[in-house]
Amino acid sequence: MDTASPKHAKAAEAFLRDEENTDWHNETLWFVRSKRDRAAQSLPEWEQLREQASQIKAHTLSKLDDYLIQLEENARQNGIIVHWAANGDEHNQIVLDIMRKHKATKIVKSKSMLTEECHLNPFLIKEGIEVIDTDLGERIVQLRNEPPSHIVLPAIHLKKKHIGDLFHIHLGTEAGATDPQYLTEAARIHLRQKFLLADVAITGVNFAIAETGGFVVCTNEGNADLGAHLAKVHIACMGIEKVIPQAEHLGVFLRLLARSATGQAVTTYSSHFRKPAPGQEMHLVLVDNGRTRQLASPDFRNSLKCIRCGACMNTCPVYRRSGGHSYHTAVAGPIGSILAPNIDMKEYADLPFASTLCGSCTNVCPVKIDIHQQLYKWRQVLGEAGAVESTKKVGMTGMDVLFSHPWLYRFAGRAGRWFMQKFPSLANKPSLNPWAIHRDMPKPPEQSFRDWYAQQNQKKNG
Amino acid sequence: MNVGLFIPCYVDQFYPNVGIATLRLLESLGVKVVFPMEQTCCGQPMANSGFQSLSAGCDKNFIRNFADCDVVVGPSGSCVLHLKEHLHSDEQPAEATRLRNNVYELCEFLTDVLKVEELPKARFPHRVGLHTSCHGQRGLKLSSMSELVAPKFSKPEHLLNLVDGLDLVPLSQPDECCGFGGTFCVFEEALSSKMGKDRVDDHLRHGAEVITGGDMSCLMQLEGVLRRQKSPVRVMHIAEILTSGN
Ligand code: SF4
Numbered sequence: 001m002d003t004a005s006p007k008h009a010k011a012a013e014a015f016l017r018d019e020e021n022t023d024w025h026n027e028t029l030w031f032v033r034s035k036r037d038r039a040a041q042s043l044p045e046w047e048q049l050r051e052q053a054s055q056i057k058a059h060t061l062s063k064l065d066d067y068l069i070q071l072e073e074n075a076r077q078n079g080i081i082v083h084w085a086a087n088g089d090e091h092n093q094i095v096l097d098i099m100r101k102h103k104a105t106k107i108v109k110s111k112s113m114l115t116e117e118c119h120l121n122p123f124l125i126k127e128g129i130e131v132i133d134t135d136l137g138e139r140i141v142q143l144r145n146e147p148p149s150h151i152v153l154p155a156i157h158l159k160k161k162h163i164g165d166l167f168h169i170h171l172g173t174e175a176g177a178t179d180p181q182y183l184t185e186a187a188r189i190h191l192r193q194k195f196l197l198a199d200v201a202i203t204g205v206n207f208a209i210a211e212t213g214g215f216v217v218c219t220n221e222g223n224a225d226l227g228a229h230l231a232k233v234h235i236a237c238m239g240i241e242k243v244i245p246q247a248e249h250l251g252v253f254l255r256l257l258a259r260s261a262t263g264q265a266v267t268t269y270s271s272h273f274r275k276p277a278p279g280q281e282m283h284l285v286l287v288d289n290g291r292t293r294q295l296a297s298p299d300f301r302n303s304l305k306c307i308r309c310g311a312c313m314n315t316c317p318v319y320r321r322s323g324g325h326s327y328h329t330a331v332a333g334p335i336g337s338i339l340a341p342n343i344d345m346k347e348y349a350d351l352p353f354a355s356t357l358c359g360s361c362t363n364v365c366p367v368k369i370d371i372h373q374q375l376y377k378w379r380q381v382l383g384e385a386g387a388v389e390s391t392k393k394v395g396m397t398g399m400d401v402l403f404s405h406p407w408l409y410r411f412a413g414r415a416g417r418w419f420m421q422k423f424p425s426l427a428n429k430p431s432l433n434p435w436a437i438h439r440d441m442p443k444p445p446e447q448s449f450r451d452w453y454a455q456q457n458q459k460k461n462g
Numbered sequence: 463m464n465v466g467l468f469i470p471c472y473v474d475q476f477y478p479n480v481g482i483a484t485l486r487l488l489e490s491l492g493v494k495v496v497f498p499m500e501q502t503c504c505g506q507p508m509a510n511s512g513f514q515s516l517s518a519g520c521d522k523n524f525i526r527n528f529a530d531c532d533v534v535v536g537p538s539g540s541c542v543l544h545l546k547e548h549l550h551s552d553e554q555p556a557e558a559t560r561l562r563n564n565v566y567e568l569c570e571f572l573t574d575v576l577k578v579e580e581l582p583k584a585r586f587p588h589r590v591g592l593h594t595s596c597h598g599q600r601g602l603k604l605s606s607m608s609e610l611v612a613p614k615f616s617k618p619e620h621l622l623n624l625v626d627g628l629d630l631v632p633l634s635q636p637d638e639c640c641g642f643g644g645t646f647c648v649f650e651e652a653l654s655s656k657m658g659k660d661r662v663d664d665h666l667r668h669g670a671e672v673i674t675g676g677d678m679s680c681l682m683q684l685e686g687v688l689r690r691q692k693s694p695v696r697v698m699h700i701a702e703i704l705t706s707g708n
Contacts, residue, residue, distance in 0.1 A: 006649060013652035022656065030635070037608065046611040315609065317639045321656050354650065356643030356657075357510065359600035363609035376510070383512025396513040400520065406500040416475065434648045438655035439686030442476045449474045449481030453497050 012322035035263025074213025088118030104199030110224035112204030149324030152310035201227035205238035312361035352378035466531030539598025585707035587627030591670030
């Protein structure tokens with residue numbers, strides 16, 4: 001297997017070159033995390049709620065096949081057309097086939113990380129179909145020809161000025177405009193035309209309910225509803241882990257989702273779709289794309305509990321300072337670093353290492369995924385598979401030899417300190433020691449603790 | 463109680479004073495401490511880099527050294543956490559389990575086992591910022607965590623409050639990571655440095671004269687940044703502060 005190149009480290013370094021922008025990104029996300037804290041602290045039962053959500057998800061995953069079949073049957077009875085896709089390509093083809101059947105050429109799409117994961121947009125565009133993302137943040141990154149950098153706040157890496165410039169080019173707003181009211185107004189007018197002309201609306205799915213065959217879509221802008229109600233055809237795309245057993249479980253997740261994501265008590269629109277309106281057609285596409293592989297792995301199964309709230313990104317000190325694009329995958333941040341290697345181990349071998357394992361992600365996660373422990377486990381899997389840079393492996397093998405042999409360790413320690421004392425400029429040379437690019441090395445002491453201890457003992461004994 | 467002193471490799475080599483302070487502190491509290499001379503490293507650097515499989519030699523050496531000890535105490539949250547979670551032996555599984563369950567980080571040993579409620583000699587009249595290390599806090603649960611809805615507590619803070627004259631400064635982000643992260647500090651150099659810088663800034667903004675904590679690796683990271691900035695602010699391990707005035 002080829003070994004990983006440290007893509008994340010390089011991209012992070014590039015992001016960090018504009019320190020002012022990094023600080024702004026960091027502070028903005030920390031502000032969202034603080035809002036989340038206030039919302040969580042306002043519910044004394046918060047931790048019980050997390051535990052409950054985690055258990056519902058664990059139970060669902062243990063019988064995922066049953067619940068999916070129940071969902072399919074009930075949805076069909078409600079008049080929804082259900083499709084199954086083993087991977088991203090099948091998913092994209094299903095959507096295209098529906099478009100062709102209706103001779104449709106225009107889609108409005110509300111936020112869906114699944115379609116990002118499957119690379120639906122470029123696929124459809126290549127087939128001559130117009131795809132318009134209707135979530136404001138998503139539309140902004142789409143106009144920039146970029147993927148979203150955050151699963152809840154897709155354009156969080158951009159400032160008002162970037163958006164003003166972008167809208168000036170694409171929507172004809174005044175040059176240099178930065179007033180959010182003015183810019184959103186322009187986006188609103190632009191999107192309204194797209195909504196009115198679309199043949200098909202695509203939405204994601206936050207929760208699908210096995211018991212009722214219905215599903216729930218949460219948005220703050222109402223764009224999913226406008227799209228789904230205006231278009232003749234509504235296609236809802238979901239990963240198979242989005243199913244929950246019963247409608248009564250919804251309350252647990254809806255209370256956790258908005259608070260964890262943005263600190264709101266509840267998402268502005270939580271729309272329940274049960275059956276197509278008269279004259280309309282409704283499709284539900286159930287996608288695997290590696291999820292059953294993950295389900296089969298006891299170490300990583302827990303990550304399928306994810307409800308995509310983004311809290312782990314907002315709290316992650318690495319994400320906050322490196323930006324979502326540094327993760328080079330649809331779902332960035334701590335959870336993305338667990339999901340991505342499951343899809344392509346070689347491509348994403350760097351991601352489980354893009355963390356200090358500080359554990360904050362695990363603590364904010366509303367469904368209690370042991371995120372940082374899974375990152376640690378991925379490192380072991382990647383190490384064994386030979387997917388870690390070979391220099392690292394050589395270094396670690398050396399360390400093993402060193403630490404397994406106390407005499408060698410003592411010798412190396414002495415030699416190292418001696419070297420640092422005699423040649424401090426070499427030890428602090430950035431080209432030899434990456435630590436020293438932005439930091440100083442500690443001053444080496446004359447004596448190690450061990451030598452001091454031995455000396456003390458000698459003094460005491462005679 | 464036969465207490466084995468575990469001095470992690472980098473403390474042994476770079477910060478012998480921390481080892482000395484830890485030993486003196488324990489002895490001043492009436493604990494009989496032995497330091498097994500052949501100890502080296504807990505194995506964390508390998509494990510965190512994806513080569514836990516390569517730390518078997520390290521584990522074996524650790525078990526050999528501490529086999530005679532009832533408990534092991536070390537002045538480093540991350541090394542202790544690593545031992546607690548991962549110390550392993552195919553040959554001596556029972557011994558590995560026993561040590562895993564009986565290894566303590568220094569502050570936790572002082573508050574939970576010795577139940578220290580006073581340090582009559584300790585005096586440190588300075589403004590001190592406490593860096594709460596992630597592994598100690600979230601891993602060993604040495605203090606409450608800002609993400610959880612739970613009562614507030616802090617074992618290191620409890621100890622620092624016993625020191626005469628010490629003025630603990632409040633921080634804006636009390637449990638933000640310093641960015642050290644083992645080999646992360648080298649492989650993600652730019653990011654790691656920036657995290658260290660931001661962590662130092664929080665302490666400086668609140669007027670800390672000294673930054674302390676229970677993990678010398680985090681403090682080495684913060685010291686690296688402070689020195690580069692030519693700052694007069696110092697880092698000191700909590701053991702050094704708790705023994706000051708002795
Ligand atoms: S892993 Fe947890 S915190 Fe992160 S997005 Fe998923 S549910 Fe939210």
